[in-house]
Amino acid sequence: MHDVVIVGAGPVGLFLACELGLAGCSVVVLEREPEPGSPWRAEPLGMRGLFATSLQAFHRRGMLHPLKTASGVQDEPGVDLDADGPPPIRGGVGHFAGMVLDPADVDLAALPYRLPSPAPDFMASNLAAIESVLSERAAKLGVEIRRGVTVSGITQDDEGVLVRAGEDEYAARWGVGCDGGRSVVRRLAGFEFAGTEPRFTGYTMLVTLAEAERLRPGINLTPTGMYIRMPTEGHVGVLDFDGGAFDRSRQPTRDHLQTVLRRVSGTDVTLSEVHLASSFTDRAMQATTYRQGRVLLAGDAAHVHSPLGGQGLNTGLGDALNLGWKLAATVHGHGPNGLLDTYTRERHPVGAQVLDWTRAQAMAMLPDPHGQALQGVIRDLLGTRDGTTYVFGRLSGSSIRHDLGDEQPLVGHNAPDFRLTDGTCVGDLMQDGRGVVLDFSTDHRLREAATGRQSRLRYAAGAAKNDLGLGAVLVRPDGIVAWAADRDFGAEEFERAADRWFGPAGT
Template identity: 85%
Template sequence: MHDVVIVGAGPVGLFLACELGVAGCSVVVLERESEPGSPWRANPLGMRGLFGSSLQAFHRRGMLHPLLAASGVDDALGVDLDADGPAPLRGGLGHFAGMVLDPADVDLAALPFRLPTLAPDVMLTDLAAIETVLSERASKLGVEIRRGVTVSGVAQDDEGVVVRAGEQEYAARWVVGCDGGRSVVRRLAGFEFVGSEPRFTGYTMVASLDDPEKLRPGINLTPTGMYLRMPTEGHIGAMDFDGGAFDRSQPPTRDHLQAVLRRVSGTDVTLNEVHLASSFTDRAMQTTTYRQRRVLLAGDAAHIHSPLGGQGLNTGLGDALNLGWKLAATVRGHAPDGLLDTYTRERHPVGARVLDWSRAQVAAMSPDPHGHALQGVLRDLFGTRDGTTYAFGRLSGSSVRHDLGSDQPLVGRTAPDFRLEDGTCLADLMHDGRGVVLDFSADRRLRDAARGWQSRLRYAAGTARNDLGLGAVLVRPDGVVAWAGERDFDRKAFEGAAGAWFGTAES
């Protein structure tokens, strides 16, 4: 019997597998596709944007440099790690409802917990690069990945779960569905999936055009929809506000794609040949819970929405990071009561915010007087530093704060990449998946208290380049600050936080 069966070997499933593997869990990943590579996962159709929260996750697990290399990004990122004050933005910022946001308009002074880090704020990559890096790490950690396996049954009881795939059964203590928007695990386990129906059908394609100059480069909002002409030759996107009426059970034909593109662009552009094409909608749905007894969901299996703003992949990776250490602690028997329930409690509101972020963009892009009026208001807002800074917080994940019952403003947020005077940064201390106690005051009392959880917490002491006025911080394995202490150490408060997240102290 495995500890965990993960269904789906996309980025979310593989990242979760790595999190469980680094904790010593026995994991098998079942993937329907027989081969890892496909044109849909490589550039340009597989192109995705990773934002700061996701890139920090790769950094904390020692995978940032391999990811940069696989993505063709210069490893010398030109960041001054010893700079005072908030680090400058690195990378673009993306768009909201087709309105490109200017990174220069972000008010860095309004980001009080921002410190220099090797991880960029935004990076373009593709699914193939992400999955290659994660697959290699998962294999090194002893994770078994089985491809060409189609799941047809999920049965659970109080002791475990049995997953049927073809003629074979896989027994495990837990199962996690990371199998996408049409999740088989979600359906078989009986999760309730609720939300809003689509307003448009979107298309992405690689095609040869007879007259590409008729389409303006970049994102173009029009009176009838939106189209996108990417720098990669022949990579075109379009949004047709048809109420989601297109039959997506069949691939779109050349004639249909040409008709849509002409309608939304207002041109008579001609498609000569369509090499690859797919469709999507803005259907926004979410399960009411992310756990049904011994079955859990993460990524698109738990929430779907339009790809506007590039939030889907990043939200799914956040799910995997949040769930991984909690499920591993449960498997290994040292999780405090209710730890696994905090996965839904923390991540469901994040998913709901992303769905609303997507819905708001659809409303602003609607080709009607209401949508046009909303666009005007938003352009005014995004022309201000406050408006662009707000958008940055939503896109980057830096505005996410889990309610952990503390008034301390850093608690519940992703920890900045604190750097000690010897050059060690927080990310360096988190490669093994343990939590971290950073003691900026080198207080012997805190060191002694941390020994109570020495197999689950790494203790590091030393002055920091910028400690944000704190004496110490306790960081969960997912990078979230669980406790932040002032200069005067409060042992009772520290031990309460450590016990709440890491279970009973060791004897």
């Protein structure tokens, strides 16, 4: 029997498998597709945007450089990791409802926990590159990946789960569905999936255009929808506000795609040939809970929405990062009571916010007077530093704060990349998957308290380049700050926080 069976070998399932493998769990991943490669996962159709929190996660597990290499991204020259003050935006800031943000309009002073980091704010990659890096990592950690496996049944009891695929059965103590928006695990395990119906059908296609110059490059909002002419020749995206009428189960024909593109773009462009094409909608649905007994959901299996703003992959990776260490602690028996229940409690609100974020963008793009009026208001807001900074915070993930019941402003946020005077940073300390205790006090007063949990916590003491006025910080394995104190703190405060998240010393 394995500790965990994961259904789905996309980025979310593989990242979760790596987290569990790093913590010493036995893991098997079941994937329906027989081979990892597909035109839909490679460049250009498989291109995705990774924002700051996701890139920091790869950095903190030692996978940022391999990811850049696999994605064809060069390391940035001249990044000053010891610079004073918040660093400049690196990599771009994205868009809201097709309205591109200007990095120069982001008020860095309004981002109090922003410190220099090797991880940029944005990086374009493709699913094939991401999955190749994670698959290689998973293999090194002893994770078993079985491809060409179609799940047909799931049962569970108080001891574990049994996943059936044809005549084969896979037994594990826990099961996790990371198998996408049409999740078989979600359906078989009886999760409730609720939300709103679509307003548009979107299309992504790789085509040969007879009159490519008739389509303006980049993102183009029109009176009837939106179209995007990508940098790669023949790569086009379209949003058609038809109420989500085109069924994804049908393959769009050349005539249909040409009719939609002509109507939305207002041109008589001709599609000479369609090489690949697919459709999607802005249907926004979410599982009411991410856990049913010993079965959990992560990524698109837990929440589906339109790709507007590029939040889907990043939210899913956040799910995997949050769940991984909690499930591992539960498997090994040292997780505090109720630890696994905090997964839904913390990540469900984040998923709900993302669904609303994409719904708001769809409304602002409606090709009617109401949508145009709303779009005008948003353009005015994005013309201000406060407006742009707010949207950047949402897109980058820097504004996400989990409610951990602590009023200290940093608690619940993704940890800044504190850098000690010897050059060691938080990202360097987190590569083994343990939590981190940063003790900035001159008497190293947390050393003894942290030593009793050294299998789960890594202790680092010393002055920091910028300690943000703090005396000590406790960072969970997922990079979330669990406790922070000013310079006049007592060790008993730390003990209470450490007991809550990592269990008593010596357990």
